[in-house]
Amino acid sequence: MNKIFFLVTALFILTAGKAQTNIGTDTTTVIILSANDMHAKIDNFPKFKALVDNYRQHYENVLVVSAGDMFTGNPIVDQYPDKGFPMIELMNRVGFTIGTIGNHEFDYGQETLKRRIAQAQFPLISANIASPDSIGINPDAYRIVSLNNGIKIGFVGAIQLNSEGLPDSHPSKLGGIQFTDGITRIKEYRSLRDSCNIFVGLTHLGFEDDVELANQFGEFDVILGGHSHTLVTNPVEYNSVLVMQAGSSLKNLGLITIKLVGGKVVSKKAELISVLDYPEVDSTLLSIVDRFNDNKELNKVIGTAQNDITGNDELGSLMTDGMCSLDEIEIAFQNVGGIRVDILPKGNITIKDVYKLDPFGNEIILLKMNVSEIKSLILNAFNREKAIDLVASGIAYTVIANSKGIGTEVKLFMPDGSDVDASKVFATGLSSYIVSSYDFKHEDPGQSLYTTTAQALINFISAKKEVNYTGIKRVSVSQKAD
Ligand SMILES: [Zn+2]
Structure with a gap:
């Protein structure tokens, strides 16, 4: 796989070149690496970072996104004195572009979530979460990321709600926060399509709802989802929208390759790539992860x-x-x-x-x-x-x-x-x-x-x-x- 990657990469550099200064009639390739439901699996970060850096060396426009559930599932992170801290520390070092809020983001409580949001050097979005100022968890519904050459990529987020109208976290962690239907909320942002060159649903709704969303919202180029831990090995389009999800625990990533000519999407492709099989590790992240893992109390x-x-x-x-x-x-x-x-x-x-x-x-x-x-x-x-x-x-x-x-x-x-x-x-x-x-x-x-x-x-x-x-x-x- 690695060999092919380098061949494809080399070809791209030869044909497209790296300098892209105006949208005009230029060809732009945008790479989005999408992780979802990482569930605090910090052990895979050294490979993940090395993989992301490899893409960054070969492509000018590489975005890294999280489709929710960064937390819960690894005691090293869940029982850390400031719960969840290691995860955001590592995500900052990888250089995430943006993330959406998943249900397990609430598991450590609202004060902890606010500290994690403040610590993150990337925005966390969601269209269907709002709270009064006294609580202060008010993510932006969407963000538009601009590339150096002026290409704009819009992201809208939403979180799944259960039959009680709440995300699947302990209800005591959700008090005072208003949750509204995700698909309904996202549909209020149709007009954003005209403000961006690429329009992405960054959702934590589960695969079935992502397909439903695609069928109701053909404005998206791609939906990068999470929550159902679905490993989409063969991504297809629904209503012309590519729907992707990459399992869980950072074993795999979604690799989205979008080509634009003159600012218009001319091709898009989604594939699954393995993090676990990536042959290299980032040594700095490895030593940081080792330090987090060296927890004598938990290893008793x-x-x-x-x-x-x-x-x-x-x-x-x-x-x-x-x-x-x-x-x-x-x-x-x-x-x-x-x-x-x-x-x-x-x-x-x-x-x-x-x-x-x-x-x-x-x-x-x-x-x-x-x-x-x-x-x-x-x-x-x-x-x-x-x-x-x-x-x-x-x-x-x-x-x-x-x-x-x-x-x-x-x-x-x-x-x-x-x-x-x-x-x-x-x-x-x-x-x-x-x-x-x-x-x-x-x-x-x-x-x-x-x-x-x-x-x-x-x-x-x-x-x-x-x-x-x-x-x-x-x-x-x-x-x-x-
Ligand atoms: Zn979830």
């Missing part, structure tokens, strides 16, 4: 996994057992969306591993719940996606679903398989995320136990020393013909 071994712990059943069972290890709690539930790794490999478990599994810093909330309330929680959670959503400890259940996959009832069991006493009230542990984002019946508003789910799990593994979850499955669904 707290226990051993006797076997690989894999999948939502095993990992969720471990996490809920962590919550149940608190004296106050009899049963606990963990939503599968909060299980952030696929495997905890056999062998040593470090504090860092726990924060990778559970990075959000959610507190444990204790609620006294009767059987009917517990069933309402399980059923509502199930029917969000018509799939098992809650893994459990201290209790087991089967959801009965109809032929359309909709959960209609729940059978509860004690861990030994015996029936649950229908009059019992359980001391139930839930993460603050579930309490504030899920609809379910509960008379008890709940009280915080002032510890996080991750801390409970660290304590649990530290006390047990060895854990084994092979084959553990406490929750299931049974489909019934109706």
